[in-house]
Amino acid sequence: MSxxxxxxxxxxxxxxxxxxxxxTGDWDLAEECAQDAFATAMDRWPRDGVPRKPxxxxxxxxxxxxxxxxxxxxxxxxxxxxxxATDTGxxxxxxxxxxxxxxxxxxxxxxxxxxxxxxxxxLRTLAGLTTAEIARAFVVPEATMAQRLVRAKxxxxxxxxxxxxxxxxxxxxRVNAILGVLYLLFNxxxxxxxxxxxxxxxxxxxxxxxxxxxxxxxPGEPEVEGLLALMVLHDARRAARVSPSGSLVTxxxxxxxxxSAAGIAAGLSLLETALRRGAPGPxxxxxxxxxxxxxxxxxxxxDWAQIASLYGELSKFVPSPVVALNRAVAVAMADxxxxxxxIVDGLAASGELTGYHLLPATRADLLxxxxxxxxxxxxxxxxxxxxxxxxxxxxxxxxxAEVSGS
Amino acid sequence: xxxxxxxxxxxxxxxxxSDQTSKDVCDxxxxxxxxxxxxxxxxxxxxxVLRPPSDATTVRVRDxxxxxxxxxxxxxxxxMGGFSVIECANLDEALxxxxxxxxxxxxxxxxxxxWD
Numbered sequence: 001m002s003x004x005x006x007x008x009x010x011x012x013x014x015x016x017x018x019x020x021x022x023x024t025g026d027w028d029l030a031e032e033c034a035q036d037a038f039a040t041a042m043d044r045w046p047r048d049g050v051p052r053k054p055x056x057x058x059x060x061x062x063x064x065x066x067x068x069x070x071x072x073x074x075x076x077x078x079x080x081x082x083x084x085a086t087d088t089g090x091x092x093x094x095x096x097x098x099x100x101x102x103x104x105x106x107x108x109x110x111x112x113x114x115x116x117x118x119x120x121x122x123l124r125t126l127a128g129l130t131t132a133e134i135a136r137a138f139v140v141p142e143a144t145m146a147q148r149l150v151r152a153k154x155x156x157x158x159x160x161x162x163x164x165x166x167x168x169x170x171x172x173x174r175v176n177a178i179l180g181v182l183y184l185l186f187n188x189x190x191x192x193x194x195x196x197x198x199x200x201x202x203x204x205x206x207x208x209x210x211x212x213x214x215x216x217x218x219p220g221e222p223e224v225e226g227l228l229a230l231m232v233l234h235d236a237r238r239a240a241r242v243s244p245s246g247s248l249v250t251x252x253x254x255x256x257x258x259x260s261a262a263g264i265a266a267g268l269s270l271l272e273t274a275l276r277r278g279a280p281g282p283x284x285x286x287x288x289x290x291x292x293x294x295x296x297x298x299x300x301x302x303d304w305a306q307i308a309s310l311y312g313e314l315s316k317f318v319p320s321p322v323v324a325l326n327r328a329v330a331v332a333m334a335d336x337x338x339x340x341x342x343i344v345d346g347l348a349a350s351g352e353l354t355g356y357h358l359l360p361a362t363r364a365d366l367l368x369x370x371x372x373x374x375x376x377x378x379x380x381x382x383x384x385x386x387x388x389x390x391x392x393x394x395x396x397x398x399x400x401a402e403v404s405g406s
Numbered sequence: 407x408x409x410x411x412x413x414x415x416x417x418x419x420x421x422x423x424s425d426q427t428s429k430d431v432c433d434x435x436x437x438x439x440x441x442x443x444x445x446x447x448x449x450x451x452x453x454x455v456l457r458p459p460s461d462a463t464t465v466r467v468r469d470x471x472x473x474x475x476x477x478x479x480x481x482x483x484x485x486m487g488g489f490s491v492i493e494c495a496n497l498d499e500a501l502x503x504x505x506x507x508x509x510x511x512x513x514x515x516x517x518x519x520x521w522d
Contacts, residue, residue, distance in 0.1 A: 112497055159519045160407040162496035170498065 004050045005041050012055040013038075013128030014213070018100035019059050021125075021163060024066050025079070027153045031125065033069070037062035101126070102217040103163050105210070109178040110161050117152035118181050124149055127206045137188065137200045178214065179227050179283060182207045186231045190238070204238075207231060215270075225274035226284030229267045233290040236263025248391050252299040264294045282317040285310055304333035321352040325362060337369040357386035361396060364403075373403040408451065408520040409500040413488040415513030436508035437488075444492065449503060453490030484514060491520070 016037060020030035037058045051057035070076030108121040120138075123129045129137075135145035155161065166174045189204030211228040218224055240254040249255075271287045289310045296302040311327035324347055332340020344363050353359040364379035380400040387393050437455070444450035459478040466473045478485060487509070494500050497517070504515040 110497075112501070159517075160409075160495075160497045160500070162498055166498065 002042065004045060004054070005038060008041065008050075008054040008058060009038055009128060010209075012058050014104065014126040015055055015101050016058050016062050017125050017128075018104035020062050020066055021104060022100045023063060024070065025163070027125070027156065029066055029069065030062075033062040033066040034058075036065050099165075099217055101213065102165050105178055105214065105217075106165055106174055107156060107161060107163050109174070109181045110156070111174070111177050112159065112161055113152055113155060115180075115184075117148055117155075118177070119184060120145060120148050121152050122181050122210070123185070123203075123206065126210060129206070137203055175218065175221060175224065179223060182211050182214070183227060183231075183283075185210075186234070190234060204231070204235060208235060220277065222274040222277040222279050223281040223283050225270055225277075226281060226287050229270035229274060230283055230287035230290055232263055232270060233267035233287060233294050236260040236267060236294060247394075251293060256298065259294065267291065267294065280313070282314060285314045285317065289314070302333070304330050305335075308334050321347055321350070322356075322358075325353065325358060329362060332366055332369075337366040341366040341370065355386060357383050357388075357392070359383075360386065361392075364396075364399065368399065368403050376403045407496065407500070408491060408493050408522065409497075410518045410520055411453075411490040411492060411500075411504055411507065412486050412516040412518060413490065413507060413509050413513065414484045414486050414516065415509055416483055416485075433508060440507055441490075443506075444490075444503065449492045449494050449499075451491040451493055453488065455488040456486060458487075459485045487513070 013034065016034045017030050020033055021027055024030055040061055041054075041058060045051075070079060105122070105126060108125060109118045113121070116138075120134055123134045123137075124131065131146050131149060132142050135142040138145070156163075165171075185203045186207035189201050189207065208228070208231050211224070211231055214224050215221075215228050237251075237254065237259050239260070240256065240258040241249055243249050267287070268291055271284065271291055274284050274287070289307055292303050292307050292310070308327055308330035311323060311330055315323045315327065324343065328340045328343035328347065330340075331343060341363070344359070344366060347353055348359060348363065360379045361383035364376050364383055367373075367376035367379055377400060380396055380403065384393055384396045384400065387396065434455075441450060441453060462476075462478045464475045464477065464479045466475075490507075492500060492503055494503065497519075500517050504510060504517050507515050509515065
């Protein structure tokens with residue numbers, strides 16, 4: 001039975017909170033009443049059975065609870081009269097009928113809020129993670145996270161951030177803000193290795209769940225579908241990314257039989273749907289790159305020429321030296337290490353990536369493949385100096401020993 | 407809701423002073439056009455252009471004593487050159503109005519909700 005409540009919690013929390021914010025305009029009250037409703041469900045469902053529509057049951061229970069509490073204090077009673085007045089007002093134009101969850105996600109990801117606040121608010125109000133869980137996921141003290149959430153909600157109220165789906169002229173920019181939050185959540189979870197806390201790994205699943213919800217709430221948006229495809233394709237490789245001893249396994253060395261065929265198929269079909277709309281964007285291009293990797297039966301069979309050209313496409317949307325570095329790696333795979341090295345040396349000369357450990361690490365790798373061992377060793381040493389990641393340092397030190405020994 | 411727009415630019419020492427450059431005059435015309443448009447839209451309640459920070463005096467009272475200092479209270483490169491008070495439905499609208507201010511193109515506009 002608690003399983004039924006847990007499932008309802010996962011599926012319905014965001015909707016219940018979103019509806020309650022819509023009814024009361026009070027984020028804290030909405031969360032508290034949603035919590036009460038789930039506690040009541042815990043109590044009643046074992047006795048009375050799971051209601052036919054758990055979501056509707058929970059929303060009604062939470063709503064009644066909120067109305068009760070509002071009636072009890074004077075300010076609340078005034079607010080209720082106000083609500084009653086607007087409720088009985090002339091019928092709202094049809095475009096004003098908006099899904100509450102969609103209004104909530106746009107508000108949580110409003111660009112007037114700091115990025116960290118958007119992430120925290122999305123996890124708390126939409127995904128239903130507790131403040132303690134979010135704090136643990138981002139390795140900050142719980143009090144810090146609580147403060148972050150309080151400030152964000154206060155700003156929404158005091159600065160007049162509207163609880164709505166933005167009008168068409170703001171939509172592309174605002175959808176982008178949401179996608180940025182979801183992709184960060186996904187990556188935070190994806191980068192978490194086995195053995196780091198479970199809450200953190202859960203972030204990827206939450207990001208995919210929210211991505212699915214967004215695809216159904218904003219149908220026909222190719223970049224939304226593109227991001228979901230990208231996340232699903234990465235996630236399909238999750239099991240192969242970590243060795244039994246807990247260290248990260250590079251794409252090249254992963255056991256491809258451990259990739260999820262169903263996940264890859266789902267990702268590819270999402271990507272195809274997105275691309276058919278004929279409006280490419282950075283998430284679709286990244287998903288297309290992930291698709292090249294995911295559909296290669298062996299590392300050697302990877303279509304590197306295609307990947308190199310996709311990185312070229314990506315750099316048109318995201319002109320960043322990191323994208324250029326990735327392109328160099330793909331070019332090296334397609335046309336040989338010398339061609340890749342020429343691009344990397346150009347990047348190094350531009351100085352844009354100074355201090356970024358993957359620049360010397362990539363150079364080192366290409367020099368090693370060209371058997372220029374002394375130069376490779378220098379570059380490995382530089383990379384080791386710059387990296388902050390322990391597994392990475394181990395990997396680079398191994399390579400350094402290899403080129404120094406020969 | 408009412409919002410205060412703090413119109414800030416790099417302090418060139420010429421804002422509102424008599425030794426205006428042709429650029430300042432051009433900016434003034436742009437700002438005037440903006441104010442007219444916002445008045446027509448009935449969002450602009452009031453607004454003023456300020457003399458430069460070098461003409462400011464900061465006042466504090468400590469232990470009953472009035473302490474004066476030459477200059478603005480924030481010694482930053484960006485200085486407030488003017489302000490507007492607008493009335494609009496929500497932050498999105500206030501941000502759109504702020505973004506349409508000519509100074510936003512090279513300086514910056516802080517949008518601060520007024521405590522109602």
